[in-house]
Structure formats: structure tokens, C-alpha cells
Amino acid sequence: xxxxxxxxxxxxxxxxxxxxxxxxxxxxxxxxxxxxxxxxxxxxxxxxxxxxxxxxxxxxxxxxxxxxxxxxxxxx
Numbered sequence: 001x002x003x004x005x006x007x008x009x010x011x012x013x014x015x016x017x018x019x020x021x022x023x024x025x026x027x028x029x030x031x032x033x034x035x036x037x038x039x040x041x042x043x044x045x046x047x048x049x050x051x052x053x054x055x056x057x058x059x060x061x062x063x064x065x066x067x068x069x070x071x072x073x074x075x076x
Contacts, residue, residue, distance in 0.1 A: 008053070009056060021051075022053065025050045026049045028047050028049060029047075030045050030046070030047050032044065
């Protein structure tokens with residue numbers, strides 16, 4: 001299974017695109033405080049849950065391009 005995941009993420013990095021289902025998230029409402037009214041939408045914040053594959057791709061991109069971004073910000 002890990003070999004297939006590596007192939008998927010490597011293909012995404014080399015082609016510069018990801019499958020469309022990578023952009024699908026589930027948003028869960030989380031109450032801001034326990035004492036707040038649960039009937040008001042102002043008392044909730046949304047938490048997006050994404051696929052583990054998207055999280056792995058994010059980690060790969062951050063590790064791969066972290067040095068380039070830091071050096072670029074320091075010279076600007």
C-alpha cells in the first residue's frame with residue numbers, strides 16, 4: 001500500500017496537479033464555548049477535515065520548498 005501512496009504523491013509532485021477529490025473537505029461545526037447558545041450560528045466555528053493524503057502532500061511540499069521560501073523572504 002505504501003508503494004502506491006508514494007507513486008500517487010510522486011506523480012502529483014512531478015505533474016503539478018492533484019486528483020479533484022483531494023480538494024474535498026468535511027466541515028464540522030465546533031461550539032466556541034460550552035455556555036453559549038447552540039441555536040445561534042455565531043457561536044460555532046468550522047473545522048475542515050481533509051484526507052490523510054492531502055496532509056501528507058502538504059508535509060512533502062513544506063519540507064521540499066521550506067528552504068527556498070525562507071531564503072526568498074530574507075532577501076526581499
